[in-house]
Amino acid sequence: MSRIAELFARKNNRVLNVYCTAGYPALDSTLPVMKALQQHGADLIELGMPYSDPLADGPVIQASSMKALENGMTIAVLLGQLKEMRKEVNVPVILMGYMNPVLQYGFEKFCKDAAAAGVDGLILPDLPAYEFETEYGAVIKRYGLDFIFLVTPETSEERVRALDGLTTGFLYAVSSSSTTGKDKNMADQEAYFNKLKQMNLNNPVLIGFGIKDKATFNAASSYANGAIIGTAYIKALDNANGDVAQPTQQFLESILQ
Amino acid sequence: MATTTYQQPDKQGYYGAFGGAYIPEMLHRNVEELRSRYLDIMHEAGFQQEFQQLLRDYVGRPTPLFLAERLSKAFNTSIYLKREDLNHTGAHKINNAIGQVLLAQRLGKKRIIAETGAGQHGVATATVCALKGIECIVYMGSKDIERQAPNVARMRMLGATVIPATSGSQTLKDATNEAIRDWINNPTDTHYVIGSVVGPHPYPDMVARFQSVISEETRLQLKQQTGKELPTHVIACVGGGSNAAGAFYHFLDEPSVQLVAVEAAGHGVHSGMSAATTQLGKPGVLHGSKSLVMQTEDGQVVEPHSISAGLDYPGIGPLHAHLFQSGRGNFLSATDEDAVKAAFQLCKLEGIIPALESSHALAALNQLKLAATDTVVLCLSGRGDKDLATYMKHL
Numbered sequence: 001m002s003r004i005a006e007l008f009a010r011k012n013n014r015v016l017n018v019y020c021t022a023g024y025p026a027l028d029s030t031l032p033v034m035k036a037l038q039q040h041g042a043d044l045i046e047l048g049m050p051y052s053d054p055l056a057d058g059p060v061i062q063a064s065s066m067k068a069l070e071n072g073m074t075i076a077v078l079l080g081q082l083k084e085m086r087k088e089v090n091v092p093v094i095l096m097g098y099m100n101p102v103l104q105y106g107f108e109k110f111c112k113d114a115a116a117a118g119v120d121g122l123i124l125p126d127l128p129a130y131e132f133e134t135e136y137g138a139v140i141k142r143y144g145l146d147f148i149f150l151v152t153p154e155t156s157e158e159r160v161r162a163l164d165g166l167t168t169g170f171l172y173a174v175s176s177s178s179t180t181g182k183d184k185n186m187a188d189q190e191a192y193f194n195k196l197k198q199m200n201l202n203n204p205v206l207i208g209f210g211i212k213d214k215a216t217f218n219a220a221s222s223y224a225n226g227a228i229i230g231t232a233y234i235k236a237l238d239n240a241n242g243d244v245a246q247p248t249q250q251f252l253e254s255i256l257q
Numbered sequence: 258m259a260t261t262t263y264q265q266p267d268k269q270g271y272y273g274a275f276g277g278a279y280i281p282e283m284l285h286r287n288v289e290e291l292r293s294r295y296l297d298i299m300h301e302a303g304f305q306q307e308f309q310q311l312l313r314d315y316v317g318r319p320t321p322l323f324l325a326e327r328l329s330k331a332f333n334t335s336i337y338l339k340r341e342d343l344n345h346t347g348a349h350k351i352n353n354a355i356g357q358v359l360l361a362q363r364l365g366k367k368r369i370i371a372e373t374g375a376g377q378h379g380v381a382t383a384t385v386c387a388l389k390g391i392e393c394i395v396y397m398g399s400k401d402i403e404r405q406a407p408n409v410a411r412m413r414m415l416g417a418t419v420i421p422a423t424s425g426s427q428t429l430k431d432a433t434n435e436a437i438r439d440w441i442n443n444p445t446d447t448h449y450v451i452g453s454v455v456g457p458h459p460y461p462d463m464v465a466r467f468q469s470v471i472s473e474e475t476r477l478q479l480k481q482q483t484g485k486e487l488p489t490h491v492i493a494c495v496g497g498g499s500n501a502a503g504a505f506y507h508f509l510d511e512p513s514v515q516l517v518a519v520e521a522a523g524h525g526v527h528s529g530m531s532a533a534t535t536q537l538g539k540p541g542v543l544h545g546s547k548s549l550v551m552q553t554e555d556g557q558v559v560e561p562h563s564i565s566a567g568l569d570y571p572g573i574g575p576l577h578a579h580l581f582q583s584g585r586g587n588f589l590s591a592t593d594e595d596a597v598k599a600a601f602q603l604c605k606l607e608g609i610i611p612a613l614e615s616s617h618a619l620a621a622l623n624q625l626k627l628a629a630t631d632t633v634v635l636c637l638s639g640r641g642d643k644d645l646a647t648y649m650k651h652l
Contacts, residue, residue: 052425052557053543055437056281062424074555099279099542101556125281126542130269150282154444159285174283178442 003092003120004146004169007043008204008225015226016217016255017044017206018233019096021064022081023073024050025240030081031088033237036248038091041256045089046123046228049075049097056125058179060231075105079113086118094148094169096123107136111143121146121169129166137166148172153192160199170204171196173224180209180231193223217255229255263509263585266575270458270546273583275575278457279542283441287449288545290364292459298363299356299466311355312470315388316345318352320471322478322634327606334627337488338609338637339475341500346381348612348639349468349500350452354381356467358389361448368392368447372436374401374429374496375566375614376408377639378452383417393417396435398428401566408643426560429570433544453497454574457545461502461574468503475634476507485632490625492517493636494617495588496532496568498577500638505580515587518577519621521563522590532561533590534573535581543571548578564593564647565613567639591620597651599623600641612639613647 007015018037022030030047037045050065050073057065075097085093095114102110102124114122122145127136132147140147146169151160153176164171173196175189196205207220208228220227236251237244262272270276270292280288298304312318320340329336341349354371361369369386371393373379379395386393395412399421402409412419425431433451440449454461454468472491479485491508493501495518508514523531531537534549541550543558551559551571563569573581580586591599599619600611611619615638627633641648 053430053434055434055544056283056441058438059424066425069557076555100550100552100558103541104539104552104554104556125283126279126545128278128280128282128285131277131279152283152285152444154286155282156286163282178283179438 002144002146002169004044007092008170011043012204012225014221015043015204015206016041017046017226017228018042019046019048019228019230020233020237021048021050021061021068022078023068023071024064024234025067025237025244027071027073029244030078031085033244033248034085034089034093036245037252038089040249040252042091042252043226044092044094046094046096049078049095049101051098051101054098056179058231060234061180064234075101075110079117082117082119092120093118094121094123095119099124099126108139111139111145115143115145119145121148123148123172125150129163132166150174153189157195157199160196164201164203167203170206170225171201172228173205173207175207175209175211175220178209197223214255262579264506266458266462270462272576272579274540275546275548275578276458276461277547278545279547280457280545281441283444284437287440287444288457294364295360295459295463298360304359304363308356308359312352316351316355317343318470319474319478320344322475322482324482325607328603331602331606332622332627333629334631334633336622336633336635337479338635339471339504341471341636341638342609342611342615342640346377346384347642348377348381349471349503350378350381351384352470352503353452353464353467353499354378354385354450357448357450357463358382358385358391361450362389364448366446366448368394368443369450370394370396370436370439370447371450371452372396372429372432373452374432374569375643376401376405376412377567377643379417379419380408380411380415382450383412383415386417387415394439395419396422396432396439398422398426398432400427401429401432405566405643428560429566430558437544453499454502454576455497455544455546455572461546461576464499465502465506465576468499469506471500471503471636472505472507475504479632479634483632487511487514488634489631490515490517490633491636492519492618492621492633494519494568494614494638495573495577496521496570496614497572498574500636502574502576504634504636516580516585517587517589517621517625518580519617520588520590521565521568521617522592523562523564525592526590530562532563532568532570534571535588536590538572546575548572548575549581564596565617565644567612567614568617589621589624591617595620597648600648601651609637610641611637612641613644614638
């Protein structure tokens with residue numbers, strides 16, 4: 001059983017996945033951030049691989065990516081940092097990023113090195129289903145990595161089922177049609193979330209985009225198995241001043257307690 | 258047949274190894290709606306009638322195919338200029354803008370967004386939106402807003418909202434990112450008018466088809482004026498590559514016609530200040546399709562440089578990447594300096610002030626070994642009024 005499947009077998013509600021850009025706020029803060037997240041209650045960690053042109057992200061995550069790139073973060077550096085990760089981090093770890101840097105690193109080499117470092121799954125939002133089915137999916141599976149597809153309120157029921165069929169790990173339900181970090185009212189999407197709930201999908205569902213505090217996390221968890229927080233945590237790290245543990249603790253306590 | 262991958266991509270939008278639709282799920286519905294309907298709509302009699310009528314009565318088509326006698330003499334050959342600079346709004350961009358706005362109306366869209374570098378595509382889109390009474394938002398890099406002030410003023414006069422792209426390098430690639438983000442955030446009522454043969458399928462094919470009026474007219478005019486079926490060369494500049502795609506389109510499957518694509522070498526291909534994508538780029542994914550992309554070793558997109566904002570783009574359309582890789586296209590490059598020199602030559606010999614983009618195509622005449630018996634068609638993609646400030650520095 002994969003580490004992600006184990007997590008959902010053990011816990012199927014209020015699962016908290018926290019996103020952080022690798023190499024942010026400092027080049028060597030990736031592991032300290034992961035350790036702090038694990039220690040203070042994150043069930044899953046999604047590490048963003050910084051890219052110069054992150055289409056699906058809003059300004060806060062884009063700015064953190066730019067900072068991480070200035071700090072010198074690359075896929076090679078990140079996978080180097082993650083080599084010893086499993087000595088200290090037990091929660092599932094997902095790498096999120098865009099296709100171009102992964103293609104330059106070498107798609108198969110990337111999957112191989114990520115799996116060897118103990119990474120559990122991938123989110124590549126600009127790798128569409130067609131390309132996954134014809135070319136990349138087999139490579140991802142060869143290295144035992146889960147691949148998480150996104151669905152949105154605009155995704156038809158038929159397509160949700162198709163993407164659920166391709167997904168392993170969990171399905172990422174984008175709360176509204178938007179880039180990350182937009183304030184939208186969760187209640188407006190009630191019908192969409194309920195529809196997903198009633199579809200009896202193969203995979204657990206985590207809701208992402210717009211989850212920023214205890215209220216939105218609780219609301220999302222009432223519709224799905226849990227939620228993903230990104231922008232709000234990056235903002236919390238803005239005040240880190242070299243120490244990521246304290247703001248991480250404070251942030252996660254504000255959500256979970 | 259291999260030839261179909263030149264003129265038309267396969268069902269998934271691939272020209273050979275390049276193309277496709279690398280988009281996040283948030284754009285799937287929009288792109289799928291467009292993909293499933295663009296050909297049917299473009300073939301509707303009513304659509305064609307309105308499109309052709311606007312091209313004729315509003316844009317001023319057909320544009321002349323002009324035998325540039327003094328320029329021909331200078332190169333000891335026959336050079337015909339396809340005068341896209343005589344289109345309303347001053348460049349070929351209007352052909353595509355009209356086509357896409359009419360298409361968006363038939364898709365029931367109420368709001369148009371566009372990206373622009375030099376401003377020509379933004380002005381063209383703002384113009385058609387004004388004509389049709391549709392809301393228009395144009396994203397433009399803050400740096401480009403500074404260097405292309407007259408076009409910003411034009412767009413505003415035409416009623417468009419110009420939104421500065423302040424992320425990244427604040428130029429065309431970032432304006433494109435911002436436009437895509439707007440589309441993600443407005444998935445139902447908005448159509449994104451992409452200005453070049455880039456982006457996810459079906460954009461490269463759709464834009465090439467709207468621009469193919471250039472080569473369609475060229476073939477007919479050449480026959481009428483010279484009796485010849487085909488030119489020996491067709492020359493066009495390439496940023497993303499829309500005027501080149503249009504100028505090449507009806508010659509793609511005519512192997513005797515040499516297709517010459519001219520990229521911007523900036524300060525020199527290897528100067529670190531260049532936009533010559535086929536020379537400097539590697540296969541990659543940018544703005545929704547797989548093509549050649551200028552990037553660092555670890556896949557970060559690098560900022561190109563060209564004296565012409567319209568060629569200042571770190572990628573090329575997938576059709577062009579395929580033409581390059583297969584050898585069907587002859588890819589050359591011209592430096593900023595070459596382009597300015599070629600512009601002044603055309604001014605003095607023919608009384609035409611070309612856009613800086615088109616000047617790159619003109620600069621390639623020096624690099625081709627042209628025979629007296631050759632028939633060269635050069636796409637003069639736009640006029641140089643917008644570039645006067647730059648030209649004045651070289652007077």
